[in-house]
Amino acid sequence: xxxxxxxxxxxxxxxxxxxxxxxxxxxxxxxxxxxxxxxxxxxxxxxxxxxxxxxxxxxxxxxxxxxxxxxxxxxxxxxxxxxxxxxxxxxxxxxxxxxxxxxxxxxxxxxxxxxx
Numbered sequence: 001x002x003x004x005x006x007x008x009x010x011x012x013x014x015x016x017x018x019x020x021x022x023x024x025x026x027x028x029x030x031x032x033x034x035x036x037x038x039x040x041x042x043x044x045x046x047x048x049x050x051x052x053x054x055x056x057x058x059x060x061x062x063x064x065x066x067x068x069x070x071x072x073x074x075x076x077x078x079x080x081x082x083x084x085x086x087x088x089x090x091x092x093x094x095x096x097x098x099x100x101x102x103x104x105x106x107x108x109x110x111x112x113x114x115x116x
Contacts, residue, residue, distance in 0.1 A: 003008040004028060004107070006071060015106045016075045022101040029107075031058050031093035036070030037061055060093045075107055 003022060009015025022028060031037055040048075045057055045064045057066045057071040067073030072095060075087070087097050087107040101107050 007080040009106060011106060011108075016071055017106055018101045018103050020054065020103050022097045022107070024099050025095050026097045026101075028068075028087045028095040028097055028101070029068075029075060031060060031065050031067055031089065034066070035072060037067045037072065038069070039114045040066045054097065058089065059092075060091070065093070 001022055003018065003026070004016050005019050006014050007017055009017075016029065018028075020044060029035065035057060041058060042064065056068040057064055059065075075095060085108050086099050086101050086105075087095050089095050095107070097107065
């Protein structure tokens with residue numbers, strides 16, 4: 001089964017939670033169309049940024065993927081100055097645990113830098 005699930009978060013709205021212990025290096029989620037992300041145009045992204053709605057859009061391999069309805073979009077992102085992250089998004093779109101994540105806790109990653 002899936003190693004994560006979506007449920008209410010004490011951090012913000014809905015969050016992604018580990019259903020089992022996730023060892024360092026384990027895949028937490030994917031930013032991909034196969035995982036429910038929607039490809040968006042550059043114009044859509046520009047408009048979303050102007051309107052403050054681009055919080056779940058990432059650029060991977062020259063493509064803009066919107067994870068607002070995908071499980072990956074529920075990973076709580078911290079601001080750059082925070083250091084309690086326990087996962088990271090790789091260039092491939094894979095979100096990997098950077099340290100062990102205990103069952104029942106939320107994987108957290110640093111907020112991705114805005115796509116150019």
